[in-house]
Amino acid sequence: AQSVTQLDSHVSVSEGTPVLLRCNYSSSYSPSLFWYVQHPNKGLQLLLKYTSAATLVKGINGFEAEFKKSETSFHLTKPSAHMSDAAEYFCVVSEATDSWGKLQFGAGTQVVVTP
């Protein structure tokens, strides 16, 4: 069975400061991990994904995430927040044995960026 826990439901940062969104996962098999972003009234967009290649994954818009198996974590970071980063972020896990690609979503983290 797989699950994912996003440790913060809300994160507030000032523009230009670093962003850290925390995610821990549980998986019986080698997982694939994803971060998706959802802007208000818009669809889901894939930020980045980990699929057993490099543990440090770079995504779009300056985001990156590091897969740490020993800590079962996949935290999302960005060195400098922009106002356009205000959105809901979802950490997602899919087990490698799940050929159907079923995704398990975390509860989401709402990011607020203040000027």
Added chain:
Amino acid sequence: SAVISQKPSRDICQRGTSLTIQCQVDSQVTMMFWYRQQPGQSLTLIATANQGSEATYESGFVIDKFPISRPNLTFSTLTVSNMSPEDSSIYLCSFREVQGRNEQFFGPGTRLTVL
């Protein structure tokens, strides 16, 4: 990557009625998925739709309430039957690109309000 669209984008419906949501992909895909996102919540998988066979429903979702059709490799529908206010949600379809980048793509969603 393929483009995925949904119709309607939003609707307001009366209690006891049914609404059918359409999902169209511009290329052939094997597996399609339907998700629900209740207000302020994360995404929950309703069912997996495979062309030519019955949909597979997740725990808590039943065919009588959420009948799904998958007549071909580019199209699927989800019906929300005998609606109640608790069905007010965003409904999203998605598919997994197994070849190429092995990503899952989401439609823009259908925002349903039940009065």
